[in-house]
Amino acid sequence: MKNEIKVFCPATIANISCGFDVLGLALDAVGDEMVVRKTAQKGIRIVQLTGQDLPMETHQNVAGVAGLALLAESDYDGGFDIEIYKKIKAGSGIGSSAASSTGAVWAMNQLLNKPFSNLELVKFAMEGERLASGVAHADNVAPALFGGFTLVRSYEPLDIVKIPNPEELYATVIHPQIEVKTSDSRRILKTTISLEDGIKQWGNVGGLIAGLFTNDYELIGRSLVDHIVEPIRSILIPGFDKVKEEAINAGALGCGISGSGPSIFALSKGAQTAQEVADAMRKVYQKIGIEYDIHVSKINAEGIREI
Amino acid sequence: MKNEIKVFCPATIANISCGFDVLGLALDAVGDEMVVRKTAQKGIRIVQLTGQDLPMETHQNVAGVAGLALLAESDYDGGFDIEIYKKIKAGSGIGSSAASSTGAVWAMNQLLNKPFSNLELVKFAMEGERLASGVAHADNVAPALFGGFTLVRSYEPLDIVKIPNPEELYATVIHPQIEVKTSDSRRILKTTISLEDGIKQWGNVGGLIAGLFTNDYELIGRSLVDHIVEPIRSILIPGFDKVKEEAINAGALGCGISGSGPSIFALSKGAQTAQEVADAMRKVYQKIGIEYDIHVSKINAEGIREI
Structure with a gap:
């Protein structure tokens, strides 16, 4: 052994x-x-x-x-x-x-x-x-x-x-070099939500899971919506709305906050689109003048592995 | 034509x-x-x-x-x-x-x-x-x-x-002959829910959809939980808790309110279990003394059809 x-x-x-x-x-x-x-x-x-x-x-x-x-x-x-x-x-x-x-x-x-x-x-x-x-x-x-x-x-x-995970699904992740404490991003969340928003959210979870099982990229895109947390937490991330807008314009299926931030992720069909999304996200932070790291990656189907 | x-x-x-x-x-x-x-x-x-x-x-x-x-x-x-x-x-x-x-x-x-x-x-x-x-x-x-x-x-x-729908999934539906108005069952719902319950709910929606795609009956069963509406609406349905308990004891994967009630549904793996669940549900209303209709049915994969 x-x-x-x-x-x-x-x-x-x-x-x-x-x-x-x-x-x-x-x-x-x-x-x-x-x-x-x-x-x-x-x-x-x-x-x-x-x-x-x-x-x-x-x-x-x-x-x-x-x-x-x-x-x-x-x-x-x-x-x-x-x-x-x-x-x-x-x-x-x-x-x-x-x-x-x-x-x-x-x-x-x-x-x-x-x-x-x-x-x-x-x-x-x-x-x-x-x-x-x-x-x-x-x-x-x-x-x-x-x-x-x-x-x-x-x-x-x-x-x-x-x-x-559908074969051609790629993630783009940009990390603006600002500090968002997990404790802060948790604290600003409300402890109650409207039933109406809840229904939309679990409808989208159902759609996202179905899209992942059927390789339906359009459905995945339509389901990548967060009515509850993103509208609140995104306030802590400078440039979030613009990054998201530009990512979608560049062809991303959807875009949101990674974890409790400050990284922002987008999912795209195909490596080339994910790269174009990266370019679009990058430009936003270059213009604002915030340092960033950026990654383009396929989804890792096996998880942790021996190398 | x-x-x-x-x-x-x-x-x-x-x-x-x-x-x-x-x-x-x-x-x-x-x-x-x-x-x-x-x-x-x-x-x-x-x-x-x-x-x-x-x-x-x-x-x-x-x-x-x-x-x-x-x-x-x-x-x-x-x-x-x-x-x-x-x-x-x-x-x-x-x-x-x-x-x-x-x-x-x-x-x-x-x-x-x-x-x-x-x-x-x-x-x-x-x-x-x-x-x-x-x-x-x-x-x-x-x-x-x-x-x-x-x-x-x-x-x-x-x-x-x-x-x-998994091939062997069957529904049992019992309709106690009491009137529950849709307007009443809507009115008693709260307009807000806790974020915590919301998270549990969309976790279960995800699990249920995944179970349906993978024919994982156990996962379907674990996911057939409603933390939000059933605890409130079931109050309007006499015997609900007992019917649910007996359905699960008889082998149902899960049990809940059909629509806005008063019908109660259970899902089971296999026609025989669904029939045993029907017998168990029936006994509860016989004991209480409420008239009922009961149906055992496979899931209808095509929907409406010409006959």
Whole structure:
């Protein structure tokens, strides 16, 4: 059995428009790399961390905490050393913490000969999310582990449904270099919504899922609407409305806030359109004068993988 | 070209649990029959109506009103005579008015050599619904016309998505002989809901649609939950909680209110389980001493049809 594994941990988009808190997807062109190694010494150690200024102390690191959650349920009596090579910026809204948490537990599970199901790995990785944001949410860790689109149907009990991704569906994600705290973007949400908006939202969730199953890009586009969260949260993201308008004009099927922002995602049919959407989004921030990162990626159908 | 056609107009279940106002399905074992005949005389006449005490004056009859909506968009310069043989009880909550409205316009479209799409027919039939309930809703007429499960994703513009129905999915519907006015069951609904309940609801809609596409009966069952409307409306239906409990105990995947009630539906895998669910539901109303009708039906995949 192997003692060491190197993995690619994909960035993810959560809160896909109408699918607030339930729908996420995994990216292919953006992600961290991690090396995980079995050790005779018990416990988890973060032995290397590059690319981001993040704590290396096991209990302060999301990969450490997720790994400890796995160890607590395992009969393995050794430990693991973890090297983390961050490519995803923390706070960008494309699942930086989820990539590290899932990378750790997925790699460990491989090295232990897969005693745990993907659903169990989600639960361990959610402990990393609890450390990162105070809430043990699954909407980034689920797509990172399962790949494609994932639906978190329920938390009690945890129920995750993998949804297929049409072959030609591409994501464009732009990250304006501004800080939006998850706590702020959560706080400004209203705790009640109108029944009327609710009905529109679950109609669109139904349409989006149906479109993903039938490769109906037009239906996917018509369903990528958020009547509830986007109108409120987008206020925290300078230029959001213009970026969205230009993305749609450039051919995107839909456009919305990635996670709790500030990244903005668009979905398009075909790599070329996704690239043209990227150009259109880029121009908006160039004009405003805000620095940005931008990614164009196909949907990652398998999720996290060995490299 | 034919001058006369006889059609079967299926009963339908709207407001399928989490899919309040958006998800409906068509039944196969319950429905009205109608005969529609071309006439040289312009306009629509209801020339026969049996089974229910309903108005025969064209402008007061849902089939008449729906038919007039079609005629207004057609270049046909004749008219139609309509015979309606009602088997579905008005006010039972399984789409009695929708069956008549859709039957009329579907039959006319056949006799005119299909100038209109199903989506256009839905719009005409919705005028019948407007007459029946004051609201031009589509959640019964859509499954009656398209068959299977249908999602009304949006009203503006009208967007209807046909969802496949797993082969072995059966419905049991019990109609307790009590009157619940649609206006009452609408009035008691709250106009706002909690964001938390909304998220659960659209998670379940996503799960239900995914389950229908993948023939995952367990997922369908887990998703047949309504956190928003059923807890309120079920108060108007004597014995609802007991009927639901016994249906689930008898093996139903899920159970909820059909339309705005008072009918209660359950979905089951296989005809035999659906029959056992019927027996269990029946016993509850026998014990309470409320008269009832009960139907067991496979899902009607094609919708309305010539007979």
